Amino acid sequence: MTSLSIAEAAEQTGLTAHTLRYYERDGLMLRSVERASSGHRRYTDDDLRWIQxxxxxxxxxxxxxxxxRYAALVRDGDGNEAERLDLLLAHREVVEQQLAEVTSHLRAIDHKIALYEHKVAPAP
Amino acid sequence: MTSLSIAEAAEQTGLTAHTLRYYERDGLMLRSVERASSGHRRYTDDDLRWIQxxxxxxxxxxxxxxxxRYAALVRDGDGNEAERLDLLLAHREVVEQQLAEVTSHLRAIDHKIALYEHKVAPAP
DNA sequence: TCTTGACTTGGAGCGCACTCCAAGTCGGAG
DNA sequence: CTCCGACTTGGAGTGCGCTCCAAGTCAAGA
Structure with a gap:
């Protein structure tokens, strides 16, 4: 429907125009972004959804x-859903592991914070 | 008590010897690590606790x-606890914000995963 | 004494993910 | 027609956090 300039797409997605071009160059988009007759990029709703x-x-x-790799799988179309699923599941595992680790380190830091709060508090 | 070589300290902390030297060079340690007569570093328990x-x-x-910055505050000794506390509190805020963001993105990815699991599942 | 292996240093190099630059093109306003 | 502003490109540059290299030193064992 709507079709946005790179500046508008940047605003919508929270990325910079630089990054949008970089992603396209680097094969992260599903296909080349369409161009106006001027050569300027025109981002479609599908593009924005993919960027999200x-x-x-x-x-x-x-x-x-x-x-x-994931973009390449989606680009190749139907038939490799199991592979995409594997990729996403593997990623989820990594992220959850990471969340657990960060959370545990944060708890330790919180403990340190509690010590400082006690130290800094006005004397009783 | 114990005093470890850099290789042993690396093993204990999960960092590499390279990283340990780099941290010291870069002012992340509270003081210069002690040396054996050979010039080799000797890590104390205090060093290990700080590295943790x-x-x-x-x-x-x-x-x-x-x-x-935090190391510099600790190095300067008593009197700046409020400043250390501020630094840690600010950090905690950032980390919690980040955890929330990652968690929310992960939920969206989980939704995608559910779709693929449905697609990949054997036909009813 | 010679060799081995674990260390030392200053400084260079690397991988990642952008981020920016210079020079050029295009469409529209005045 | 001229100017402006938003875009285009290839390629260079940046910041971060390591990571590695080359050449040298030292202590201990054969």
């Missing part, structure tokens, strides 16, 4: 090269 | 430069 998925994968720490 | 704290801060995403 990429953003989710990146925000959870998936490396660019794995996002590229 | 550094590891926790790093594992929760604190940049090296902030760890250095």
């Amino acid at each position: 998925m990429v953003t989710r994968l990146r925000a959870t720490g998936m490396p660019i090269r794995d996002v590229r | 704290m550094v590891t926790r801060l790093r594992a929760t995403g604190m940049p090296i430069r902030d760890v250095r």
